[in-house]
Amino acid sequence: MLASGLRLVRYCILLTLLSLPVSMRAAFSQAADAPPDADVVEITATDYAFRAPSEIASGWNTIRFSNEGEEPHFVLMSRLPEGKTLDDYETEISQPFNEVWMALLEGKVDRQGAFEMLGGVIPEWYPTLTFMGGPGYVAPGREVQATFRLEPGDYVLECYMKTEDGAVHFMEGMLRPMTVTDAASSGAPPKADVRITLSNFEMQVDGALGAGERTFAVHVEENPEAGFGHNVHLARLDDETTSDDIVQWMDWFNTEGARTPAPAEFLGGVHLMPVGSTAYFTADLKPGRYLLVSEYTGHRGVLHEFTVAP
């Protein structure tokens, strides 16, 4: 449960949501077949760095995300406000977040204290940062594809998972810039087999979740008033792991949260996006138990457990 200490952050999120361009509202029905490999952007994660192009075209981009590390990783893509740089992001956002995390880890503050501390160190321009998605949690050795519509601008790519010792990945090197240029991509969204709609506080899943390769469309209908928003990550569960285990582990402000090793095998997803956005990811479903879960709102019920029959 997100504490009241996030009030400042909630205010920041609201301002972010209100600044959305109308063009971000893409309907499911406008999905079309993407040409093979058209505008495929290769991003590779290692422990602990991203390999990615310095520039990509704006519009629809399919990201092929390969995790060549030994720890789970994801890519959160954030568009910087005009005039801000990677340097500013690292100094004024990454470092303060890390200081709060270290204070929490070292027992200098409790959870409530961490949120209050965060409210005091986040810069005034934070609300003007736009989370634009990115491939969700991916297990080591896996490769996933996810498709996003990106507006021109300067972006920061980051992973904020943690090592076994609790070091945050962006402090270890998983933070890099990328520019989305004015040139238009020739990409298009793929055709979806399954449609996920995220709202307050529900994950509506429509479509057949059978074995085989499935393309998921994720639409953010609403974002919550409190917290960082909805996203979707797909995890394959073993017989012992419960949805609760995953939700607990995904709680970044839990001192054991988001630390290697993950309690399940993650197969990708879609990271935080503005209201009205739709993005896509593809996963190969084999027989077994799965969980679709929102990192920040899974504990409020924004999740969906399902089984793929043999």
Added chain:
Amino acid sequence: MAFWTLGIADVAAQSAIVEGREPPSIHTHGLPRLEDRAPGAAIVEVDLVAATAHLELLPGRSSDVFAYNGSVPGPLLEVTEGDSLIIHVRNDLPEATTIHWHGLHIPFVADGSPFHPIEPGGSFTYAFRIPTGSAGTYWYHPHPDHRAAYQVGMGLFGAIIVRDPNDPLPPLAEHVLVLSDNRFRDDGSIDFPEAGTRVAEMDELNGREGDVIFVGSEILPTLSIRAGEVQRWRIVNASGARIYRLALDGHSLLHVGSDGGLFEHPVEVDEILLANGERVELLVRGTGEPGSRAVLKALPYDRYMARGRPDSWNEPREILTLRYTDDPPVEPIDIPGVLRRIDALPIADADTSRTILLQQGRINGKTMDMGRVDEQASLGATEIWEVENLVGMDHPFHLHGFQFQVLDRNGIPEPQPMWKDTVNLPAFGRARFIVRFDDFAGKWMFHCHILDHEDQGMMSILQVE
């Protein structure tokens, strides 16, 4: 054909080449000259003792140091192409050490890598031949496992000049400028931080930098030049982490040589960037007026991640003063427009391409393991390596044993071939080079030359067989 056998341009038509020429003067700025046991022969036999010492590095204050032959920096080693070099090394330090002959193309057993430590109280004789065509400026320093930064920081480093008996440059006054930096406590002791402190954390991130910059053993020395004179400056970056962006007030510089010696066409530059481990040869032309002065400065250079950037990073630092004598100007000599032809290694010969990814403290996702070979190549093979820096600070990349030619940096072709053994990768930058693994099989290190990063494990092993 060994890569060192290079064609010589028609320099003979442009300048007088005199065999066995010595420079009219050579200023080493505190470096003693290593004494050859048998001078005059084509065999150079010298002795180096690595030992603790108590020396006055700062005026009026003594420091406990590690020193070669009682001197910091160590003595200057001068040899000629084709010489056979025998170096008797004795380790009187309280810990194991090696001596790595940085940039020289020599057998693996003589490389001075962590594979061949000299234990305390032990001795080792390095013996190798100086290849023809290798004339240039090199340096030597310890390379023990996990202790390079400490031992270099304590004072173990020195310079090497390999002379060309047919030097295309006319005899010029030379300055050997070994740049280093260090940090001291109030009592004069060399300052290494306590583990777990903020300073230690920053040293791990950035590499240890010192606030005192030395030229040889001197601080802010004054060099003399006569108006119209041309001098040859051989500059070595022996710092453990600091990158120097060098510029001389009111003067352009003629860049004539890199890590592997002279290249074909001198290049006029206003400033030059020298990363850790790199060397540069510059011609300094006395274009000032008699009695005037100019300062060589290290201009601000941002090699840091935002979170590690020191407050003082953008303050220029004075390195030395160039003072013009009152003597009337001399007639400037002609500098050849073509120095030494360097044949580009044919790209068509490259049968393998490798990608080397630099991360913070890792290469290709791994930290150094002495028991693990990371890359394998065939003796005699030509390869193209693409080195990419995936993180937000500079990492200078060094390959042992083989000089290479940088093809391009961030996709921009290099203007001419030159021999290098170290290439700087700025934040998120990339560079491609071509290399031929001639003559010597063995396990060759490649690593970031920020010594603290090397010690942390940002190093890998290439096996050539």
